Amino acid sequence: MDNLAFIRNTMEAAGSFTAVSGWGMVAIGVLAIAVAVGAGQQASRELALGIWLGSAVLSALVMLWAIVRKARASRMPLLSGPGRKFVLSFSPPMVVGALLTLVLFRAGLLEAIPGMWLLLYGTAVVAGGAFSVKIVPVMGLCFMAAGVIALFTPVSWTQWILGVAFGGLHVGFGVPIARSHGG
Amino acid sequence: MRRAPARRAEELDRLIHERMRLGIVSALAVNDSLSFSDLKKLMGTTDGNLSVHARKLEEAEYIACKKSFEGRMPRTQYRLTASGRSALERYLDHMEALIRVTRDR
Numbered sequence: 468m469d470n471l472a473f474i475r476n477t478m479e480a481a482g483s484f485t486a487v488s489g490w491g492m493v494a495i496g497v498l499a500i501a502v503a504v505g506a507g508q509q510a511s512r513e514l515a516l517g518i519w520l521g522s523a524v525l526s527a528l529v530m531l532w533a534i535v536r537k538a539r540a541s542r543m544p545l546l547s548g549p550g551r552k553f554v555l556s557f558s559p560p561m562v563v564g565a566l567l568t569l570v571l572f573r574a575g576l577l578e579a580i581p582g583m584w585l586l587l588y589g590t591a592v593v594a595g596g597a598f599s600v601k602i603v604p605v606m607g608l609c610f611m612a613a614g615v616i617a618l619f620t621p622v623s624w625t626q627w628i629l630g631v632a633f634g635g636l637h638v639g640f641g642v643p644i645a646r647s648h649g650g
Numbered sequence: 651m652r653r654a655p656a657r658r659a660e661e662l663d664r665l666i667h668e669r670m671r672l673g674i675v676s677a678l679a680v681n682d683s684l685s686f687s688d689l690k691k692l693m694g695t696t697d698g699n700l701s702v703h704a705r706k707l708e709e710a711e712y713i714a715c716k717k718s719f720e721g722r723m724p725r726t727q728y729r730l731t732a733s734g735r736s737a738l739e740r741y742l743d744h745m746e747a748l749i750r751v752t753r754d755r
Binding site: 470471473474477478480481 | 667669672673676677678679680681684692742745746749
């Protein structure tokens with residue numbers, strides 16, 4: 468019994484969460500590029516942020532579906548071992564991001580929201596990516612760098628930066644992940 | 651006829667029954683390959699101890715070793731072979747059977 472527990476613990480410690488879907492990332496990247504174009508044409512910043520928020524919910528659903536599909540195809544349990552660690556590390560920065568969005572919106576600091584989104588999404592990806600394949604935390608660092616750029620550049624650049632980051636980085640990293648790690 | 655647990659226990663693959671070797675095989679079962687330093691960190695052991703156990707698994711052809719250089723640094727990469735994977739599966743089957751027989755008594 469003890470040996471079986473030892474085998475399971477060793478496998479959990481040594482394994483990585485490989486169900487991160489590269490094709491799912493490509494899909495949400497393409498969606499983000501379309502959203503950046505659409506949101507960039509809005510006169511109201513509130514409306515543009517609303518469009519991004521709506522697309523974030525849609526992207527989360529698309530990604531969840533893609534991850535479940537990939538995990539089922541590779542017969543990998545989703546919420547045991549590395550998968551559980553991935554979720555536990557990825558979620559807190561995302562929850563903080565949602566709360567800060569509300570706080571900054573109520574304070575009227577709309578220009579700080581996109582940079583904060585990118586920084587915290589990058590933080591979530593770096594933290595969760597520690598339990599996934601090596602390329603995932605690298606992508607997280609790129610999002611964090613984009614967040615810093617968004618916070619310290621003119622507001623008029625925001626939609627471009629969001630499009631390049633959420634669109635370009637997801638597509639750019641999604642393709643090699645899909646090709647090298649089974650979808 | 652149902653065999654006694656003691657008889658079943660004797661059939662266990664002694665080569666991977668040892669903790670360190672069981673750990674190496676289990677870790678490699680969930681990775682395409684792992685470097686010597688990855689395995690050392692994971693198993694929390696010394697270079698010498700890991701080398702000894704890895705060599706025994708290599709001699710049994712349960713794992714394969716590939717040596718290369720990264721710049722001037724030597725790099726040793728291990729992967730589980732097909733017979734190593736079968737040995738682990740057999741071992742798990744034996745353990746499960748052993749537990750079942752013990753419970754039934």
